[in-house]
Structure formats: C-alpha cells, structure tokens
C-alpha cells in the first residue's frame with residue numbers, strides 16, 4: 001500500500017519536549033496502551049544528505065523517541081515501521097516489525113530516491129522479525145544490526161562494530177522499575193475486589209494481607225528479582241510471598257492470646273498457605289516482561305509449579321472459610 | 333542438526349554453517365562466538381528462543397522453536413485453545 005502522504009519526508013528533532021515526556025509517562029502507566037504512535041514513514045533528523053545513515057525503528061513513541069534523542073547532533077533519516085504502536089522487541093516477536101513491513105515501507109517512502117547508499121541500521125532486538133538476507137534480496141538494502149540500546153548508537157557509529165556488551169540484553173533495576181506501573185494498573189481492580197471480600201471475611205488484617213501479597217508480586221518482585229534465591233520465578237515468588245505473609249500470620253497468632261491455640265494456628269496457616277501462591281503466580285506472569293525466559297523454560301515451570309500454587313491456595317482458602325465460620329458460629 | 337542444550341530447543345548444524353557471523357550479531361544472549369571463521373556455541377543454556385539467529389542465518393544452519401517465554405500469554409492461549417502465542 002503506497003499511500004501518497006508517505007512519500008514525503010517529515011522533519012523531526014533530537015529534542016524531547018515536555019509533551020513527549022508526558023506521553024512516555026502515560027505509556028508507562030498503560031493509559032491508552034495502543035495510542036502512543038508516530039505516523040509510519042520517513043523522517044529527516046537534522047539536515048541529512050543523500051549519504052546520511054538510515055535508522056529503522058517502530059512507530060511506538062518510546063522506541064522512536066529513544067532513537068532520535070540518542071542521535072543528538074547528528075543528521076540522518078529515521079524509517080518508522082508500522083508496528084501499531086508496539087515496541088521493537090514485541091513487534092519483532094509478532095512479525096509486525098518484520099521483513100515484509102520493512103520492504104513495503106522502503107518502497108512506500110521512495111527511500112531509494114532519497115539516499116544514494118543502500119544500508120539500513122536496525123536495532124538488534126528487531127532481528128527476530130527481520131531476515132537480513134531476504135531484505136537485501138527483495139529491496140536491495142543491506143541490513144546492519146546496530147546495538148540493543150539506542151543509547152549505544154553514538155559509540156557504535158564510530159566503527160560500525162558493536163562490542164559484545166552492546167549486543168547483550170540487560171535487565172537492570174531501572175529496566176525493571178519502569179515495568180512496575182503497568183503491572184500495578186492491571187492488578188488494581190482485582191486487588192480491590194479481593195481486599196473488600198477479605199475485609200468482610202477476616203477484617204482489616206486480611207484485607208491488608210491480600211493487598212500486600214499482590215503488591216509483593218507486581219512491585220516488590222520485579223525490584224528484588226536478581227537477589228531472590230533459586231532460579232525459577234515461581235519459587236522466587238513463593239519465597240517472597242512467604243516472607244510478606246509472615247507478619248500477618250504472626251499478627252493473627254500472637255494478637256489473640258485469649259483464643260484457643262489450635263484456632264490461632266489455623267488462622268496463621270490460612271495466611272501462610274493462601275497468600276504465597278498468589279505472589280508466586282504474579283511472579284510467574286512477570287516472565288512475559290523479561291528478555292531472558294525461554295518458552296521451553298516457562299512451560300516447564302508452569303507444569304511444575306501451577307499445580308502446587310493451586311493446591312496451596314485451595315487449602316488456604318478452605319481453611320480460611322472454616323476458620324471464619326468457626327469464629328462466627330463459636331462467637332470467639 | 334544437533335541439540336545443544338537440555339534447557340531449550342536450540343539446534344545447530346556445523347556442516348551447513350559458513351561462519352558468516354550474523355548469528356553472533358543478532359543473539360541478545362551471547363550464545364554464539366566466532367573464532368577463526370568457525371562458530372562455537374558458547375552459552376547454549378542462555379538461549380531464550382527468540383528466533384533471531386534462525387531467521388537471520390542465510391544457510392539454515394540453526395533451528396529453534398521460537399516463541400515468547402511468557403506465562404500469561406501461554407495460559408491465555410491454553411484457555412482459549414489456541415496455538416498462536418503472542419504478547420499483547
């Protein structure tokens with residue numbers, strides 16, 4: 001589809017405005033998830049000539065803006081592929097940041113008439129969707145894979161060789177922190193519902209414990225990921241969930257000295273059984289946000305740990321119901 | 333094709349490899365290394381099955397059952413009995 005409007009080269013800059021930053025903030029908080037897009041097509045950064053480099057990216061504002069702000073002070077072209085507002089890595093996995101779209105976009109923008117050379121610089125994380133040799137065959141353009149992070153581009157461009165460090169994905173504290181808002185937003189409504197139910201069944205402590213278990217899974221877990229012992233996300237989650245549930249269990253156990261001992265034990269066990277699997281399940285879900293869990297590995301983990309989560313959670317809930325009924329019926 | 337790790341589905345065939353080195357460039361986990369135009373699988377267990385190497389190898393020397401390693405997507409796919417797994 002060669003849309004007429006796309007044969008124009010739009011101007012852009014390396015400067016991020018407050019409006020851009022606000023847009024990034026909203027994107028991080030999952031507000032209007034698919035709405036953070038730039039128009040697909042060709043952009044001129046600075047004052048490029050027919051010999052200036054061409055950089056390819058996704059039409060997601062965070063991807064596009066990371067690229068242009070990394071190129072401060074440089075002249076070049078940016079070719080934004082139509083990934084429907086999805087970042088390079090996820091779009092490459094889906095194939096929308098892919099060979100076909102790239103070849104089509106080269107044609108649609110008339111890139112061949114804009115630059116004299118035949119080289120495109122792609123982000124390395126776009127590689128799962130793009131077959132470099134096919135692009136060359138179909139469009140005449142040679143694909144060069146730049147570094148994983150746009151921030152490394154200035155260093156990369158000096159030699160057009162990426163160091164091994166530039167080629168590796170990292171999952172730094174900062175990388176993990178920016179993912180938390182989305183997780184929290186998604187968990188918000190279910191958490192509220194669960195907390196309200198918990199409040200009516202077991203009171204304030206129960207409601208607080210439920211909120212703590214979920215927050216541990218969606219916020220604390222991403223932060224502590226590398227420091228939690230064990231390898232599997234599920235077991236890491238169980239451990240973290242256990243630690244978070246412990247104070248609540250102790251509150252129930254120690255806070256009601258006049259209640260029968262066995263009832264206090266059951267009360268404490270409810271927390272220790274029902275809550276850690278919730279945290280563990282949310283931790284397992286976080287595998288989708290990382291760049292180092294393989295499908296084979298996650299599948300194995302699901303088979304190994306989801307039944308355990310279901311059983312401990314189920315037993316915990318049954319105990320909680322029994323405990324609440326005894327308390328209500330026994331008037332204790 | 334020889335399987336190189338028990339933890340994932342990565343397979344490599346030395347006989348088909350020309351040592352062009354593209355796989356070294358695209359792999360985000362440093363699985364391959366090029367030494368005197370010969371490819372060595374140096375971090376096989378680190379492969380996260382992104383598929384970049386297979387897609388970009390011009391000589392079909394690599395195979396991997398690629399897909400997203402995302403529990404949420406797999407659960408969703410399992411629930412609606414769909415084989416296609418993608419992230420949202």
Ligand code: SF4
Nearest residue numbers: 349350352353355389
């Ligand atoms: S891309 Fe394929 S042919 Fe080239 S070095 Fe890697 S395995 Fe060998």
Ligand code: SF4
Nearest residue numbers: 359379380382383385
């Ligand atoms: S599938 Fe991805 S992570 Fe695995 S070896 Fe190939 S490029 Fe590396």
